[in-house]
Amino acid sequence: MGLDNSITKPYVRTEMVPQKAPPPGTVGPRKWLWDNVFASMLNFTTVGNAITSILMIVLTFGVIFLAWWVAAVLLKFGWQDAIFTGTDGSYCRPEDNKGKVPIGQNIGACWPFITHRFGQFMNGFYPEPERWRIYLTYIIGAPLIAGLLIPSIPRKGLNSILLFVAYPIIATILLSGGNMEIAGSTYIFWAVVFAAILITLFAVEKLTDSKGLFAAGGKVVIAVAIAMFAILFLLDFDFGLEFVETSRWGGLMLTLVIGLVGIVVSLPLGIILALGRRSQMPVVRLASTIFIEVWRGVPLITVLFMSSVMLPLFFAEGVSFDKLIRALIVVALFSSAYMAEVVRGGLQAIPKGQYEGAQALGLSFWQTTNLITMPQALKLVIPGIVNTFIGLFKDTTLVSIIGLYDFLGIQEAALQDTAWLAPTNQMTGFLFMAAVYFMFCFSMSRYSLYTERRLHTGHER
């Protein structure tokens, strides 16, 4: 204060300058509007700036007009000209629309088509009296999924076990009806497999003098065997539910089944493949690389076709796989190849120091992976993971080419209904489908953003 602040003279500051508020007009909504909207449009100082400004004005108003135009068309179609009530297709046909719309005028969306067919869009050809089973599956699943996704809900471990182990079994039994008539030979087959594993463990322990291998490994094998037989038994058990074969599943329920199974399987499988591709062991690395490259190199449609046309070549006559199971396996493996590359990208970004820090503390490879590198890598690639999830969810529409009626495919079936023939049915249907797909995909995207923010720990690399 009072001292000459120029650097031409010796100078000692005696008082620190206190922090002050920024001058008016540099913060707040007005400033934002100026910076983001008007600043680029109202600069006429030079010829170049003037041209840019005019271009910006044209672009801005052009975009505003385009947005308004799209909204107006959609509103006219979906609201203004739309038919909201009706008991059959005649309400949506201009020629005999029961006098509601003058002949010759445009007919908008035919919403009764959607409401009438809503059950089918949701559940496919699932028999109507049994649909409560689907709804029950949703009711059981919703809190489990919510419990996993909402961070503040405790007991994530138990929740995960319920969701990833118990729930799939319950859902399978509820949706299919269980009572799968599993042959006695299947039980014997698995019993032999587990016995063989146990004997191998025992032999390895004796031969290589690695103490405790049989005791430790045996426990795991027996636990897996018990779980396996319990699952087989549950699937075989007659709960008195009507059996609904998978060809009658369809609609949003089928899309959700394929999408969720794909998501739940592809992430862990992708992680394993990514680790495999980075492994020091040549065989593991080669196998992972081949798997990833083969699946990435073939279009999903081709694989789906091959699964229905070529699979019989590999099996004895009479052996047939369920269409849905084939689609599930294909979708899961297909997206796991993509997932593997996404996860590998995340692992590449982890600095070497993280591995060294963990090693220096004495953590093992798996501890380092589980506790240090993988959590960080996954956090880094959340956008990529969710990208793959969304892609996978939308790719489920491709299963319609092997004759499964997913959410999009079911519309084709609905359009065949002669009682509901109307010119705008298809458009209405697509609008509805698009809205539903968008809802799911957009919520995934928002959730991923939320997770990214939540996991941000202020560490910039």
Place this chain on the structure above:
Amino acid sequence: MAKATKKTAKAAPKAPEGKKPKSMSKPRAAGADDLTVISGIGPKIHGQLNEMGIFHYDQIADWKKPECDFVNGGLRFKGRIEREEWIKQAKALARKAAPKKTAAKKAAAPKKAAAPKKAAAKKPAAAKKSVSTKAKSTVVKTAKTSTAQTAMASAATSAAATTEASTSVPKATANGSSSQSSKLKVSDEVAIELNNMNKWYGDFHVLRDINLTVYKGERIVICGPSGSGKSTLIRCINRLEEHQKGQIVVDGIELTNDLKKIDEIRREVGMCFQHFNLFPHLTVLENCTLAPIWVRKETKEKAETTAMKFLEKVKIPEQANKYPGQLSGGQQQRVAIARSLCMEPRIMLFDEPTSALDPEMIKEVLDVMVDLAETGMTMLVVTHEMGFARKVANRVIFMDEGQVIEQNAPDEFFDNPQSDRTKLFLSQILH
């Protein structure tokens, strides 16, 4: 390496001839305590060994002719003997020699410059011995309780007991801890042993014939130009890098490809890195408890108690629930030190712990390291903080082109470097 050490070693005995008589009376960080036990042999050997900064018996037996002869004369062995045996015999000799003051004086006679000072201190030999042992016990206690008061008390005792300390160490008195560090216990228990260790990166020979024995409680500073292999050397000790030839024995365990042994060694050896390598997705407390919980299988409560204890030691308990990204560099490095200490290692390796820090933060990290040294931790520090080396180290090793060029006690190393390469290096860094 052997050559280089020999060179330094040969140079050392010349010094007493009058070139640097003053340094004789300096209390050496290097094993001063260790030798006090056998100081009764007489001021000559005490002084000479002190002069050389020697606590390492191999060097005496292998390379130092006059000392070898002197000891040979007194003890019953030829050529090499085991260190334990040497100390045992030396102690026995000391017991015999102690009462004969005249013999001691006679032995000390050649060093005239030092004699008067020494005589004053040495006359009541028995008294001195008792004081020094008392001081030693205080130090041990200090290491345990680590309270400032006892530390000061021990510093006072040591100052009183060894008059040399206060008079002839002008450089290190700034922080007053030179006298303390010189009293730190350096045992004769081997912590790390490298025998003819070699390492290649592909065709590039990074480490060549490294021979190094580190005793428990030693604080060794390793310096050298970049690319000289100093980081690689300490990274080999906990197997972050693999060596291809030779032998590394840490805490009695030889490093091989055996994963179990590697894990065992990593549990004993803590390490701090230039870039901290904290885990950014975990809080400071979680960083500290992770390894105790997963590697040592401690309960969460116990691990957290230990972690808080060490976070208090590095003076940042209030940051426990923050993420590393929210801390300053100096704080992060202190967390990294605490994290290593939570595994209760016996040896700590520091790989340029301050070179990524802002100038204002270096001191807080060095202070923590000095505190750590005072607890008697075996430390290997790669650093260019020469003030730290003088204050804390009892040996400085200079490396270049993957070899040990020179090793010496810090004062000797800095004031009287022997090799031309060392001189050049020191002139480059001490502007």
